Amino acid sequence: MTDRSSTPAPRRGAKSSVSARRDKRGEEIGCPSVRPSRRTSAAAFFEDLPDADDPLLGFAPYLHKAPRRNSITPDRQRMFIAALAASGIVTQAARAIGASLEALYKLRQIKGAEGFSAAWDMAVDRGMLRLQDCALERAIVGEERPVASGGKVVATYTRHDTALMLFLLRQRMPERYAMPAAPDVRPGSALYERIRREIAAEGPSLEEIRASIDAKTAQLRRAVEARRKREEG
Secondary structure (H helix, E strand, C coil): CCCCCCCCCCCCCCCCCCCCCECCCCCECCCCCCCHHHCCCHHHCCCCCCCCCCHHHCCCCCCCCCCCCCCCCHHHHHHHHHHHHHHCCHHHHHHHHCCCHHHHHHHHCCCCCHHHHHHHHHHHHHHHHHHHHHHHHHHHCCEEEEEEECCEEEEEEEECCHHHHHHHHHHHCHHHHCCCCCCCCCCCCHHHHHHHHHHHHHCCCHHHHHHHHHHHHHHHHHHHHHHHHHHHC
């Protein structure tokens, strides 16, 4: 693995057959995705990297006692957190600093790396906010999809992925978007008792039903006994 000492920057100016995405300053946003088919997705692009004085990068990094050439040094830890906050995707942030996922996850579990681990979680949260924006954009604006015939693109249509939007919002912001909890209908709950009273009011009570069954059973028993006496007499 190569030790990079400079802050990673999104790739800009890459040639592509799709329209380039641009940030709030009008500059082209680079796409680090290694899969060209995903380069039209908003989630495949880096947003602006955090500023150097961003509180997110002010965490206490893990200090290696004997750092090696490929160690994830404090500078690389901050570079990773910056890339993670910009992309929201751990694999892309790991690629930005040339580190393996195994090494990064191992590092965040080491005693003394609590600051790095907390910054990691905060960076993911920041990325999830952007993912929420992407989900809303895909649901409201839609995503242009090609229509092919005879091996050629003959038309396009707009696809609105509302299912994806609802899934992401319910997972990340359940207090606002989660489905209502199922009502409590266990015996003893208020709803259970209300339903029981309504059912009881619509028909005979359980005691009345039992009394009716007992009466019919006694009547049947008397009829059988009378028939037996007639046959014996």
